[in-house]
Amino acid sequence: SGPTLAIVGATGAVGTVMIDIINNRGSVPWGEIRLIASPRSAGKKITVRGEDNTVVALAPEAFDGVDIALFDVPDEVSAEWAPIAHSRGAIAVDNSGAFRMDPEVPLVVPEVNPEKVHERPKGIIANPNCTTLSMMAALGALHREFGLRELVVSSYQAASGAGQDGIDRLYAELEAVAGKQVGVRGGDVADALAAAGLSAETPFKAPLALNVVPWAGSRKDDGWTSEELKVRNESRKILGIPELKVSATCVRVPVLTTHSLAVHATFEREVSVEKAHKLFSDQPTIVLDDDHDNEVFPTPAAVVGGDPTHVGRVRQALDFPNTLDFFVCGDNLRKGAALNTYEIAETLAK
Numbered sequence: 230s231g232p233t234l235a236i237v238g239a240t241g242a243v244g245t246v247m248i249d250i251i252n253n254r255g256s257v258p259w260g261e262i263r264l265i266a267s268p269r270s271a272g273k274k275i276t277v278r279g280e281d282n283t284v285v286a287l288a289p290e291a292f293d294g295v296d297i298a299l300f301d302v303p304d305e306v307s308a309e310w311a312p313i314a315h316s317r318g319a320i321a322v323d324n325s326g327a328f329r330m331d332p333e334v335p336l337v338v339p340e341v342n343p344e345k346v347h348e349r350p351k352g353i354i355a356n357p358n359c360t361t362l363s364m365m366a367a368l369g370a371l372h373r374e375f376g377l378r379e380l381v382v383s384s385y386q387a388a389s390g391a392g393q394d395g396i397d398r399l400y401a402e403l404e405a406v407a408g409k410q411v412g413v414r415g416g417d418v419a420d421a422l423a424a425a426g427l428s429a430e431t432p433f434k435a436p437l438a439l440n441v442v443p444w445a446g447s448r449k450d451d452g453w454t455s456e457e458l459k460v461r462n463e464s465r466k467i468l469g470i471p472e473l474k475v476s477a478t479c480v481r482v483p484v485l486t487t488h489s490l491a492v493h494a495t496f497e498r499e500v501s502v503e504k505a506h507k508l509f510s511d512q513p514t515i516v517l518d519d520d521h522d523n524e525v526f527p528t529p530a531a532v533v534g535g536d537p538t539h540v541g542r543v544r545q546a547l548d549f550p551n552t553l554d555f556f557v558c559g560d561n562l563r564k565g566a567a568l569n570t571y572e573i574a575e576t577l578a579k
């Protein structure tokens with residue numbers, strides 16, 4: 230039978246989507262699929278390909294006989310356990326931030342740099358951050374044709390990027406403001422949240438209901454956030470353009486799932502909307518939702534739950550030569566996390 234696949238963090242938010250992807254994939258190359266989670270979740274039964282599969286506790290011997298181990302766990306858990314998985318003979322595909330910028334760990338998007346899966350001296354392959362990933366299929370297609378030189382990006386990031394806490398918080402905030410005449414004076418949204426008993430401690434630093442918050446990730450030097458630096462560093466690494474000029478502003482919006490990005494990309498060669506449309510249409514993992522005359526464009530609410538990246542509002546910048554502006558939406562839990570990790574494993578299995 231086929232290779233043995235392990236899912237580490239099988240009971241978490243991304244692990245759950247991973248199992249859903251496997252259960253809905255027409256055919257999968259795997260023999261055994263082993264579910265691994267913290268000792269607290271061990272013994273739990275989860276249906277995989279129509280059969281009960283019992284979760285086993287994270288331990289070195291849990292990796293014995295595993296060919297590929299997908300990690301959907303926090304950074305510190307990956308940092309400790311991905312090397313252990315490798316020492317037991319598995320290739321680790323890691324969805325955390327622990328190894329993404331390690332020069333000995335490839336950062337892979339199968340539509341862009343699939344060949345990098347073979348360059349893995351540490352036996353570890355990293356999956357990009359969901360914000361970067363959401364625009365990579367589109368940028369990869371454009372870069373191959375036109376040669377990318379500069380990238381200016383604004384993100385519109387969903388609450389689920391901050392995990393289950395983010396999801397719970399947005400639902401609670403929406404309930405707290407529903408039907409209330411708030412958002413008309415500074416501070417009254419915050420007052421409504423406090424009146425509903427919500428803690429001032431929030432994963433978003435400010436109210437997210439009826440608001441947008443120009444902050445995602447943690448505080449870094451010189452005014453940047455971690456999320457903005459990830460967009461810059463990871464885009465350079467995935468596209469193989471170390472000198473790529475990148476400037477990002479990352480913003481959290483009151484959307485549950487699906488990150489969107491407004492992209493302003495400048496190329497070495499002459500671009501046109503027509504050529505860009507053709508490149509996007511030819512890329513199987515992109516859906517082009519772009520019909521200006523009929524006001525067709527992608528939105529996160531229409532895209533959520535699906536695998537492809539949706540691209541629209543493609544325009545040739547009026548005042549910037551060789552520059553395209555476009556809007557892209559991708560489900561941050563699917564292509565942004567579980568799906569890309571899974572596709573790396575499929576690429577390896579091939």
Ligand code: 2RA
Pocket residue numbers: 358359360386387389390391445446456
């Ligand atoms: C976020 N990109 O949206 C992060 C999650 N990895 O918060």
